[in-house]
Amino acid sequence: MSAALDVLRTYPDTGWAQGPTGAIEADVEHGHVLQFPQLHFELSEAERRFLDPRWADGKAKNISLRANTGELRGAAGSEADQAALQAMITRYRDQAEALVARLFPHYRGALRRGHTSYRPVAIEGRATSWRKDDTRLHVDAFPSNPTRGVRLLRVFHNLNPHGAPRQWRVGEPFETFAARFVPGIPRPVPGSAWAMHTLGLTKARRSEYDHLMLQLHDRVKADLAYQKDAPQLAVDFAPGTTWIVFSDQVLHAAMGGQYMLEQTLYLDVERQQQPATSPLRVLERMTGRPLLD
Numbered sequence: 001m002s003a004a005l006d007v008l009r010t011y012p013d014t015g016w017a018q019g020p021t022g023a024i025e026a027d028v029e030h031g032h033v034l035q036f037p038q039l040h041f042e043l044s045e046a047e048r049r050f051l052d053p054r055w056a057d058g059k060a061k062n063i064s065l066r067a068n069t070g071e072l073r074g075a076a077g078s079e080a081d082q083a084a085l086q087a088m089i090t091r092y093r094d095q096a097e098a099l100v101a102r103l104f105p106h107y108r109g110a111l112r113r114g115h116t117s118y119r120p121v122a123i124e125g126r127a128t129s130w131r132k133d134d135t136r137l138h139v140d141a142f143p144s145n146p147t148r149g150v151r152l153l154r155v156f157h158n159l160n161p162h163g164a165p166r167q168w169r170v171g172e173p174f175e176t177f178a179a180r181f182v183p184g185i186p187r188p189v190p191g192s193a194w195a196m197h198t199l200g201l202t203k204a205r206r207s208e209y210d211h212l213m214l215q216l217h218d219r220v221k222a223d224l225a226y227q228k229d230a231p232q233l234a235v236d237f238a239p240g241t242t243w244i245v246f247s248d249q250v251l252h253a254a255m256g257g258q259y260m261l262e263q264t265l266y267l268d269v270e271r272q273q274q275p276a277t278s279p280l281r282v283l284e285r286m287t288g289r290p291l292l293d
Contacts, residue, residue: 096263110271114264122258141213149280165236171251209291
């Protein structure tokens with residue numbers, strides 16, 4: 001682990017909609033992890049019963065609130081219990097969006113809401129394939145859901161009632177990491193993006209950018225020597241801590257913890273304050289060609 005990595009930024013805010021911090025787009029766009037140790041998401045006494053993994057139905061690793069419909073998925077319990085859980089997650093979504101609007105005024109009117117998730121199941125002990133093993137350093141990329149360069153801004157909060165931190169590893173800057181792997185990645189097979197979309201394997205047609213990001217995701221997870229020896233920093237997010245990252249840019253691994261809330265927001269590269277810092281622009285400079293067709 002390398003304490004020399006300059007990735008963490010800490011702020012004193014205690015309120016979601018109001019606070020001393022604002023206009024920090026440059027920090028998040030340059031690949032920093034923004035943490036707010038005193039920014040707590042408060043549960044009511046009745047809501048504390050949801051700090052139990054039994055509320056997950058076991059079919060998915062997360063309980064999710066769908067972005068467009070507000071439908072709750074992946075939850076167990078009675079209709080009344082699920083309505084109360086839905087209200088709790090909705091309140092987190094609203095507070096996370098208020099926070100992002102305050103911290104990043106340049107993005108106002110440009111952010112699109114993604115799903116909200118509650119993760120009551122412990123990371124430790126999950127059996128999964130190496131591609132889905134998020135305890136390995138990776139950047140977020142999705143085989144069936146091409147982003148075509150759209151940024152993934154995520155707001156996390158550790159709800160753990162037992163004092164356990166959310167344990168992360170954070171890796172080297174995106175451009176440095178990508179430079180290690182991009183030269184060995186072949187270009188996509190002509191017609192493959194069309195075929196996958198036609199067959200329903202992807203929700204949209206995969207761009208060359210998406211091809212590169214998926215290859216980066218897979219190759220870094222498969223490289224056990226890199227996982228062990230690459231520059232990285234262990235970061236523990238204590239209970240009551242909120243943190244924000246562009247998860248398509250920050251090389252990260254979730255090593256331990258239980259009971260976390262997360263809100264995803266989407267941002268077009270052109271709406272960044274500094275679009276040149278985005279993975280899309282970095283990879284275009286690296287390859288010397290446009291990656292969106």
